[in-house]
Amino acid sequence: MFRLIFLTTVLTLVSAEYKYTTKWFRVPLDHFGFQRNETFQIKYLENEDNWNQGSGPIFFYTGNEGQIEVFAKHTGFMWDIAEQFKAKLVFAEHRYYGESMPFGNKSLDNEHIGYLSSAQALADYADLIDYLQGNTIKPRYPVIAFGGSYGGMLAAYFRMKYPHMVNGAIAASAPVHMFTGMAPCGVFNRLVTSSFRTVNTNCSKNIRESWSVIRNYSSTANGSEFLHKTFNLCTPIKNATDLDVLLEFLESMYSTLAMVNYPFSSDFLTPLPAEPVRVVCQYLSEALTGDKLLQALAKVIDVFTNYEKKNKCVDYQKGDDYGNLDASGWDYQACTEMVMPMCSNGKNDMFEPDPWNFTAFSEKCHKKYNVYPRENMAKREYGGNRLQAASNIVFSNGLRDPWTGGGILDSLSDSVRAVVIIDAAHHLDLMPSNPSDPEPVKIAREIHKQHITRWIQDFWDQMAKTRRT
């Protein structure tokens, strides 16, 4: 059983209505070879309301694994600072997500999905920026890349690979070290556990105990029925596969709660209260066993799946896809280039022991997609733990966010900087400003603005120096 953790699940905090124009841009299917000559269109969203067309920068969101509208809606930081910087906003959709499909609704079929890769997506963005610059030899506007989570990785990689096109990158909650050999496979689950343990040691202990209890109950007809009713599951647990899916669903629930452990309520795909980990842990504050433990867990599940009381039952059959946007695409990327080892041992974390087994993971990917993962691709292609070789990148990480375990927490050089934000969960700094924002997030945003200001100034200084056009 592999737990596939989706990077970007936290997206719907906001009620603000942002306005943009939806546009399309034609790109080659393959930027790096010529065997296939097809082209297709990616979507991008554009807002020029605040743009000073003579000198205003382009703020460019490097879209990640989902519909671009969702990222545009929830990357409030870009909207919030557009006026100050007189910036044009562009949100580019990642190929094979949303509507940016090279082969229509057949894009995710095995015979068509092979051109889904970060390198191809970055090349799409490079082409788009060239177009936005007017296809001139000399760029006209400074470009700042923004992204959160996988989008943050893309923003950083974009600056690294296309420094002539991108003047700087704000890479929020980008787990660029979450690859083989760079971070321990257990770090993510340890940090999830830590979020729960911090509220109450019984909270994580109860969760750790619950796995065997659920397994025991599911092994009998009566126990299964108890789980079905108590958890309010839409369908009963009829076999080992159902049980696996339920356990995946629960593991994913805890991870997600830790990622979105914001200090204010959010309308995530299932809406959640402020401080959701604290809220759910209140049901698990005493040492529980048997029926009582499961009844308490039922309340946790209810918070996660039914905070607005609109669902009749828990659709656990979605497993770890629950609440994700475009699961298929990311599952493929995890099976090819974004190989992020995950494991648990039940001691340093509250999960069942589940060692990382690359061989088994490979076989699963091969069976599903007819590909073998390239375990070291991100290291080779994107700098691994040698990102000091790049420049003008800010890596921001919130210490509440379990992805921080794969993030860059120490500045690597004068221009590859780490911004560590206590009390912040997954890329909170990119979200719209909120009265409940903790002070450290406000400070982080000020630091971002200082970097952006400097990168823009550097651009104009360089332009002034360049004699040749």
Added chain:
Amino acid sequence: MFRLIFLTTVLTLVSAEYKYTTKWFRVPLDHFGFQRNETFQIKYLENEDNWNQGSGPIFFYTGNEGQIEVFAKHTGFMWDIAEQFKAKLVFAEHRYYGESMPFGNKSLDNEHIGYLSSAQALADYADLIDYLQGNTIKPRYPVIAFGGSYGGMLAAYFRMKYPHMVNGAIAASAPVHMFTGMAPCGVFNRLVTSSFRTVNTNCSKNIRESWSVIRNYSSTANGSEFLHKTFNLCTPIKNATDLDVLLEFLESMYSTLAMVNYPFSSDFLTPLPAEPVRVVCQYLSEALTGDKLLQALAKVIDVFTNYEKKNKCVDYQKGDDYGNLDASGWDYQACTEMVMPMCSNGKNDMFEPDPWNFTAFSEKCHKKYNVYPRENMAKREYGGNRLQAASNIVFSNGLRDPWTGGGILDSLSDSVRAVVIIDAAHHLDLMPSNPSDPEPVKIAREIHKQHITRWIQDFWDQMAKTRRT
């Protein structure tokens, strides 16, 4: 009629016998997508005779359009400095050249050639370096890239795209600006002309006159026969196609003579005397017409094709492929990503007027390979004229070399440096030291060594600073 100028024709100056081990390394056919899962082997040559395995650097030649043995044999600079730096030498063969063929002898067929691209080749080299480092997370040895001509472009692009893997690059005679909008299309031919004019103004004038004379002669049976005999052509000029090929052959001859205008004799594919432009211009030092002009040209052709008196006749049917190594591959690259506009007007240069016509060029490429050239690819992918965004690159150019018209002649930043070498032809600085080397070349090599020393020291300084492995 398109003149296809081959970048790297100048290769065989040396008699030194270098020893190396020939090895093979398996790479994916497609590094940037997963539709095709094939792998194949590229060749590389390795010498560890001088290597200090604990701390010696890897000097890595980024192979260009030809057999790697030829580059290993003629990049004497790397061999000459290996002992001083206690360096390991690696020469990697470019995919689709030499024996590094993904599909054996069918590799250059239209259905297989599409994975020939600079990006794929650089990714091959990145994988190989990772392997040479022992596939460790932390690199063990500093890596310096070297290359001349297209290989120099690759060395520079390698540092730009993989700064975490390559600590610096010596990019000799790399025409990184020889793309649309960055250099005038006529600059190459103007510089070729300048080489001849510098010797004697009559030399370039006679050549300029010769085109119409040849055309006139070829239009009659007697004239054609005169050309056949006087030029000692292997086959007569029977039709317009033959004439075109002859003219291409002659144009290419003048370009090549300018490129290899070294101060000592060299055994280029056809061996040449020292100062070959001066040698051929002695036959054209007076204003000539008609028979006399053609008889003088015959002597020029004889120097170019038969300096060692081994050929019975002039095989002009090779046209502009004459003396080139792997013409098919480069022709394809020129038709896809390496679109280098070339033109002449007969006024600023000594050639027949031949404007650059991208549309016609595109159509020719499409007809031949079923591809359309991506005119702006090198600009988008490799920095165009914004290479100050990269770091640790030395661009060296000899002022005798017509490719210098597309080279970087002014330093762009503290770490992207230009080294201009008067009296040097095409990447002479990378060639083995020679008693006849002009002083500026010796100085350039000393500057190269200073940069290499600093890049290596920077690597060790950074290693010492890095706490995390």
